[in-house]
Amino acid sequence: MRGDRVTKKIAFKVNDGFLVIKIDGDLDNLATFQYKTKLTEIIKINQFKQVVIDLSNVTFIDSSGIGLVLGRYNQVTNYGGHLILCGINKQIKKTIQISGIASIIDVYEDSFEQLKNSEVLL
Amino acid sequence: MNKLEIKVSAMLENEGVVRNAIASFVSSYNPTLEEIIDIKTILSEAISNAIIHGYDYDKTKDVYVKASIEDNRLELIVQDYGKGIENINEAMQNNFTSKKDSEKTGIGFTIMKSLSDHFEIQSSINVGTKLKITKILQTDEIQANSYER
Numbered sequence: 051m052r053g054d055r056v057t058k059k060i061a062f063k064v065n066d067g068f069l070v071i072k073i074d075g076d077l078d079n080l081a082t083f084q085y086k087t088k089l090t091e092i093i094k095i096n097q098f099k100q101v102v103i104d105l106s107n108v109t110f111i112d113s114s115g116i117g118l119v120l121g122r123y124n125q126v127t128n129y130g131g132h133l134i135l136c137g138i139n140k141q142i143k144k145t146i147q148i149s150g151i152a153s154i155i156d157v158y159e160d161s162f163e164q165l166k167n168s169e170v171l172l
Numbered sequence: 173m174n175k176l177e178i179k180v181s182a183m184l185e186n187e188g189v190v191r192n193a194i195a196s197f198v199s200s201y202n203p204t205l206e207e208i209i210d211i212k213t214i215l216s217e218a219i220s221n222a223i224i225h226g227y228d229y230d231k232t233k234d235v236y237v238k239a240s241i242e243d244n245r246l247e248l249i250v251q252d253y254g255k256g257i258e259n260i261n262e263a264m265q266n267n268f269t270s271k272k273d274s275e276k277t278g279i280g281f282t283i284m285k286s287l288s289d290h291f292e293i294q295s296s297i298n299v300g301t302k303l304k305i306t307k308i309l310q311t312d313e314i315q316a317n318s319y320e321r
Contacts, residue, residue, distance in 0.1 A: 079220045080184040086275070110209070112216040113280045121275035144206070145213055148286045149279055 060085050062092060068171070069098035070162050071122075074107040077115030077142075089122060099131045102171075106137025106161040116149045123155050134171075137161040175240040182223045182233040182252070191215040194239050194248070201241060203309050210287040211246070211307060217280040218250035218303045226254025226301055246307045253300040260293050 059081070061072045071089065075081065093101065103119055105111070119135055126133040136158040138146050143159075151157065158165055165171050176197045180186040191212040198211055219235055227233040238249040257263050264281050285291045290306035 076188060078184075078187055078216055079224075080187060083184060110212060110216075112213055112220070113277045113283055114220065116279065117275040117277045120277060141205075141209055144209065144287075145283060148283050149277065 060088070064098075065162070066166070067098075068100040068102050068162075069093070069096065070102045070104060072104045072107065072162070076110040077105070077108050077118070078110060078112050079114040082114040082118045086118060086121070089118070090125065093122060093125055097129050097131065098126075100171075101126050101131060101133040102162050103133065103135050104137040104162045105135065105142060106139055108137070108139070108142055111142040111145050113145075113149070116145070116151055119151065119155070134158065136165055173240055173242040175238065177239075178237045179234050180219075180237070181231055182227045182229070182235050183231050184220070184223060186235070187216055187219045187223070190219055190235075190237050194237070197239055198241065198246060198309070201244075201309055207307070207309055211248075214248065214284050214287050214305055214307070215250070217284045218248070218305070221280055221303070222250060222252035222254065222301065225257070226252035228255070230254075241309075244309045246309055248305040248307070249302060250305075251300065251302040256297040256299055256301055257293065257295040258297060260295060264293075 059074045063070045063072070069092070073085070101122065103122065108115070123133045134156040135151070138157060138159045146152070146157065158170070160168065160170070176194065178190055178193060180190055194215055195208050195212050198208065203211075215237070219237070222235045223229060233252070233254065236249075236251040240247045264285070284303070284305065288305045289308045292304040293301065294304070295301040
């Protein structure tokens with residue numbers, strides 16, 4: 051039952067060759083602790099060349115959430131893949147900016163759906 | 173002055189409880205959404221610092237959080253009685269973390285400092301760490317003045 055509750059806040063979808071990871075709610079230490087193993091395993095097993103982390107439904111992020119993203123970025127780039135971070139809404143924008151993560155990872159304010167429609171990801 | 177004091181077990185589950193309680197306490201002073209997010213982020217970083225670095229996830233230990241508001245000045249104190257910080261200057265540097273084997277970014281102090289108006293660390297080895305944070309809120313009075321312009 052606990053596993054069911056956790057998986058409701060994180061969704062994985064393969065869309066046009068992209069693995070899209072969509073996270074809902076607060077991305078704090080507790081959530082990061084709960085999501086990390088599953089995220090790591092899915093990426094490790096499938097080795098997707100294109101990975102998207104969409105935070106448009108995230109309501110809160112702290113340095114642990116930034117660490118989760120950076121960890122997956124390192125994991126994906128280590129096997130030659132590409133990871134982008136998108137859906138930077140106003141509730142998480144300031145922390146994302148302070149973290150300096152945009153100097154390492156491609157970061158977009160738009161959600162994956164918006165990026166796909168605007169053909170940015172083609 | 174209005175104040176709120178909370179003592180919680182050093183468990184990650186309590187991070188959200190405390191940040192939402194303090195946000196609720198502050199909300200009666202009509203802060204902006206940005207201020208509430210800043211306060212929640214500061215608290216999350218401070219409490220996780222106590223749980224992870226102060227106590228090494230020891231759930232039998234307690235984290236103490238005090239919030240007080242006077243006029244438009246919010247004071248936050250987050251305190252643990254854990255192992256303390258060996259080198260505060262080093263800990264304040266970006267991308268430094270004592271948890272080398274984890275995915276900790278080492279930017280917790282940078283975030284707290286950036287989001288607060290005053291940020292202070294008091295720490296002694298094997299005594300504990302006290303973080304004192306000041307956040308100046310945009311009060312009703314300031315907002316009312318801006319409407320009159």
